[in-house]
Amino acid sequence: MNKRFVVVDLETTGHSPKQGDKMIQFAAVIVEDGKIVERFSSFLNPGMDIPPFITQLTNIQNDMVKDAPLFEEISPKIIELLDDAYFVAHNVAFDLTFLQEELYQCGMETLYNSTVDTVELARILLPTVDGYKLSQLAEYLHIEHENPHQADSDAEVTARILLLLIEKLKKLPLTTLKQLYALSLHFKSEIGELIQQVIDDKSYAEDDSYEFIHGIALNKYQPHSANEKQHSHTYEIFETEKQKLFHQALPLFEERKGQWEMMNFVQECFAGNEHALIEAGTGIGKTYAYLVPAVFYASVHHHPVIISTNTVTLQQQIIEKDVPILEKIVPFPVTAAVLKGREHYISIRKFIQLLKERNNNYDAILTKAKLLIWLTETETGDSDEINLPSGGKLFWEQLNESNPSPSDFKHPWKLYSFYERAQNRAQNAHIVVTNHRLLLMDVMSNHELLPDYEQIIIDEAHHLEDIAGEELGERLDYFAVHALLNRIGTIQDKGLLKKVHHTLVKYSIDLNTELLQNLFVQLHSECDDLFRLIHSFVQKRIGNQQGEIGRSSYRYKVEKEHGHYWTAIQEAASRIRFLIHDLFTWNDGARHSFDDLYDKVTKNEQSSLHEFQTAVKGFEHISQQIEKLLFKQQSHHVTWFEIEPKGAANATYIYSQPTSIADTLADEFFAKKQSVILTSATLTVNGTFDYLIQELGLYDFQPAQLILPSEFDYEKQARVYIPQDMPAVNEVSLYEYSAMMAESILDVAKVTNGRMLVLFTSYDMLKATYGYLKELNDLEEFVLLGQGVTTRNRNRLLKDFSQFEHSILLGTNSLWEGIDLPGDLLSCLVIVRLPFSSPNQPLLTAKFEQMKKEGKSPFMNYSLPQAVIRFKQGFGRLIRSKSDRGAIFIFDNRITRTAYGYHFLHSLPKVQVVQKTFSNILLDYKEWWNEKT
Numbered sequence: 001m002n003k004r005f006v007v008v009d010l011e012t013t014g015h016s017p018k019q020g021d022k023m024i025q026f027a028a029v030i031v032e033d034g035k036i037v038e039r040f041s042s043f044l045n046p047g048m049d050i051p052p053f054i055t056q057l058t059n060i061q062n063d064m065v066k067d068a069p070l071f072e073e074i075s076p077k078i079i080e081l082l083d084d085a086y087f088v089a090h091n092v093a094f095d096l097t098f099l100q101e102e103l104y105q106c107g108m109e110t111l112y113n114s115t116v117d118t119v120e121l122a123r124i125l126l127p128t129v130d131g132y133k134l135s136q137l138a139e140y141l142h143i144e145h146e147n148p149h150q151a152d153s154d155a156e157v158t159a160r161i162l163l164l165l166i167e168k169l170k171k172l173p174l175t176t177l178k179q180l181y182a183l184s185l186h187f188k189s190e191i192g193e194l195i196q197q198v199i200d201d202k203s204y205a206e207d208d209s210y211e212f213i214h215g216i217a218l219n220k221y222q223p224h225s226a227n228e229k230q231h232s233h234t235y236e237i238f239e240t241e242k243q244k245l246f247h248q249a250l251p252l253f254e255e256r257k258g259q260w261e262m263m264n265f266v267q268e269c270f271a272g273n274e275h276a277l278i279e280a281g282t283g284i285g286k287t288y289a290y291l292v293p294a295v296f297y298a299s300v301h302h303h304p305v306i307i308s309t310n311t312v313t314l315q316q317q318i319i320e321k322d323v324p325i326l327e328k329i330v331p332f333p334v335t336a337a338v339l340k341g342r343e344h345y346i347s348i349r350k351f352i353q354l355l356k357e358r359n360n361n362y363d364a365i366l367t368k369a370k371l372l373i374w375l376t377e378t379e380t381g382d383s384d385e386i387n388l389p390s391g392g393k394l395f396w397e398q399l400n401e402s403n404p405s406p407s408d409f410k411h412p413w414k415l416y417s418f419y420e421r422a423q424n425r426a427q428n429a430h431i432v433v434t435n436h437r438l439l440l441m442d443v444m445s446n447h448e449l450l451p452d453y454e455q456i457i458i459d460e461a462h463h464l465e466d467i468a469g470e471e472l473g474e475r476l477d478y479f480a481v482h483a484l485l486n487r488i489g490t491i492q493d494k495g496l497l498k499k500v501h502h503t504l505v506k507y508s509i510d511l512n513t514e515l516l517q518n519l520f521v522q523l524h525s526e527c528d529d530l531f532r533l534i535h536s537f538v539q540k541r542i543g544n545q546q547g548e549i550g551r552s553s554y555r556y557k558v559e560k561e562h563g564h565y566w567t568a569i570q571e572a573a574s575r576i577r578f579l580i581h582d583l584f585t586w587n588d589g590a591r592h593s594f595d596d597l598y599d600k601v602t603k604n605e606q607s608s609l610h611e612f613q614t615a616v617k618g619f620e621h622i623s624q625q626i627e628k629l630l631f632k633q634q635s636h637h638v639t640w641f642e643i644e645p646k647g648a649a650n651a652t653y654i655y656s657q658p659t660s661i662a663d664t665l666a667d668e669f670f671a672k673k674q675s676v677i678l679t680s681a682t683l684t685v686n687g688t689f690d691y692l693i694q695e696l697g698l699y700d701f702q703p704a705q706l707i708l709p710s711e712f713d714y715e716k717q718a719r720v721y722i723p724q725d726m727p728a729v730n731e732v733s734l735y736e737y738s739a740m741m742a743e744s745i746l747d748v749a750k751v752t753n754g755r756m757l758v759l760f761t762s763y764d765m766l767k768a769t770y771g772y773l774k775e776l777n778d779l780e781e782f783v784l785l786g787q788g789v790t791t792r793n794r795n796r797l798l799k800d801f802s803q804f805e806h807s808i809l810l811g812t813n814s815l816w817e818g819i820d821l822p823g824d825l826l827s828c829l830v831i832v833r834l835p836f837s838s839p840n841q842p843l844l845t846a847k848f849e850q851m852k853k854e855g856k857s858p859f860m861n862y863s864l865p866q867a868v869i870r871f872k873q874g875f876g877r878l879i880r881s882k883s884d885r886g887a888i889f890i891f892d893n894r895i896t897r898t899a900y901g902y903h904f905l906h907s908l909p910k911v912q913v914v915q916k917t918f919s920n921i922l923l924d925y926k927e928w929w930n931e932k933t
Helices: 052-058 071-082 092-105 118-125 134-140 151-171 174-186 191-201 235-249 257-271 286-301 312-329 348-356 362-375 390-399 418-427 436-444 461-471 478-488 496-506 513-542 564-597 603-630 662-668 690-696 734-752 763-775 777-781 794-803 842-853 858-878 901-907 918-932
Strands: 004-012 023-032 035-043 086-089 115-117 210-213 216-219 276-280 305-309 336-338 431-435 455-458 474-477 552-556 637-643 652-658 675-680 704-708 718-723 756-759 783-786 807-811 828-831 886-890 912-916
Touching: 004 052, 004 092, 004 151, 023 052, 023 071, 023 151, 035 071, 035 151, 052 777, 071 092, 086 092, 086 151, 092 115, 092 118, 115 118, 115 191, 118 151, 118 191, 118 362, 134 151, 151 191, 174 191, 174 216, 174 362, 216 348, 216 362, 235 257, 235 286, 235 312, 257 276, 257 286, 257 675, 257 704, 276 286, 286 305, 286 312, 286 431, 286 455, 286 675, 305 312, 305 436, 312 336, 312 431, 336 418, 348 362, 348 390, 348 603, 362 390, 390 478, 431 436, 436 455, 436 461, 436 662, 461 652, 461 675, 461 690, 474 478, 474 603, 478 496, 478 513, 478 603, 496 513, 496 603, 513 552, 513 564, 513 637, 513 652, 552 842, 564 603, 603 652, 637 842, 662 690, 690 858, 718 918, 734 756, 734 763, 734 777, 734 828, 734 918, 763 783, 763 807, 783 794, 794 807, 828 858, 842 858, 858 886, 858 901, 886 918, 912 918
Parallel strands: 004 086, 086 115, 276 675, 276 704, 305 431, 305 455, 336 431, 455 675, 718 886, 718 912, 756 807, 756 828, 783 807, 828 886
Antiparallel strands: 004 023, 023 035, 210 216, 474 652, 552 637, 637 652
């Protein structure tokens, strides 16, 4: 490529040169003819002290810049370097803007270079990367990054990333390059110029590793043939050789007694058609312990075994990491498939249609570009592979395989259906990996979504109750209704209604679409009114109370609510249902005309007609939900509203869930399957499965039970600290307690050097503690993150937490679940309060009422077991491998001052618990940690 690129990186005292921030380091790497040909770097004297935060981030000290040149001294060199070159940077807007301002202040000319942003280019060309920070891309591309956040090192790495991205661009098929170029007008940097040169240099011969449809290049599909080979291998034969086979497959394999025991136990349960509960402590190796007997059973009986997980992470681990090793362990080929709901898979037909539509929204443009690249790579078409921008997730709703049209089941689209391919793979697989949500949807749809099966293993089984409650309930919110109305649009604006109207006009069919548009306009207005009324109603009832992450909830009973506001809510809901009835009256009258049109219209018009009718059916579901939620409350269900007090006036959610899912699971799931194995690291309380058996409806099935303790050496790897001089939460005000927590958290951070996760059960307390911490002078050396304060996005929080060496993350109960921060990423866990759920949560309130009617103690039968399981999950986050070390500080004195506190301590593995005054605990920690290091 005959271009000259100058890759620039700056280190600065802050983000705003107009407010006095200055450069402290400038670096440039010059790239010509696909090679790095020159490097330039200089520290700069900013004429001010470097803020401590910047020193921590960059490791650039004041003494390193005090004798460095001023910016104006090197500015002529910078101008010379940039002459007739592309200005390249990682987040080019920041570097270019900052440099322009510094040049302006020196009286130098403005830069007019074309730009290439390697963030933007990487987002397009590397669609599946988890993140696009420089360090993340360097790790993904196996580029050594010696000194992150120093300009010379960052510029070097950025240049090497640029070269790799250009090479990838050159290898793309011509048709994809042309599609990318068509989108490039809307990119933020001049990437289109690069694409055009690659097109000009490219041979017109297409690569036969792709297949092409309507100008889109796809990774060539390789059908998975069914494995029909017969073999004589049984689990019993394998049992005698398994140690040798594991060592052959895993040279560093360590024999674990618990893993062998669980393996045999699962095999026996399958053979005896038994349900089972297995608590397998961290480090047991439970995934192989259930996969081995599962593939043997499936192979011998010619029936798939389902593996259900809660997280995408575990699904990917099983398919990408565990199954390839499993194939080396067992003496026959293993077939495995992942199966998810239709909404996870891209529809090629819909994407081609949307690609042709004009849309200047940057996130939509970026999503189209990423998808073009991804389709040349993906074998699955599964959205979990791709890192979509926030707006792209809304765009995905328009192009996934949900609500297929009749043409999707015909040639050629059926051949390109990723959902159909996943179904075909699942039918021929030994194991089918799915998620709890699809599993429960399958249960409630008479088992129409998954292949026929009799044996299933449910990993992460402690999540099953919550997800079952959600799937057996209802949820209606303004944003979902608003999205459906926006998808329909108007005759004048973009959307399905405009397409349908044009089609009807084209074929001279008068169906009074103006009347239809008026119905949708009224629906929009009435829905907005309904959710605003509910928002005001909740605020009137509860004031400014907030739950977790700032939401407020109010439980209601349809038959007991009354008053002006409630009447207004039901009247608004009735008007919506009448409008939906009128909509269906119109649709019934139009159906015959639509049916006649299908054979006359183009494929795209046919698709639009179908999608419009599918969207209309969506309103039928909304009408049914409104009836259940606001008029005819289902028996044994609890209903409640949630609002965001500081959010939009229509930021409202309506929920209904059964108070118990036990009977439904017993009748529709456990009674219909031969063997259901439920496993997790946290299923027992006080050494029994009684709590889970009751909640999941297993009491009539007498499931087999197995408890396997972790094989980690917690006595050496962990320590639990309980300060004896902490006040009880109810002895002081929330703000006094929060101020004390802030001081204590900072004291702990000083001795642990951060890497702290601090868990709260109250969002108000988290927010107050965050505020007090920000006021403390000694906080400067730490990066403070607060869930719901700095961001509500959990993944973003965890990424930011992992990035900084001295970080403190304040989180609520949701961070007890499913986070994996191994090694040095997390070395200290602080539990502010024991993780009891708020008894004011509507669902819990209803459960407790039912328990009291049955003569049970809500606290002992539900609150305490649930809190103990969550406590165990929190502890499990700390030690993830045999090399991990860490400490837990428990500030809630109820753990030692109440009778029930014993349940929490008894739930821990064998670990040393230190109870001293807070100051002595800090001394003990220092001594213990120094011994370990």
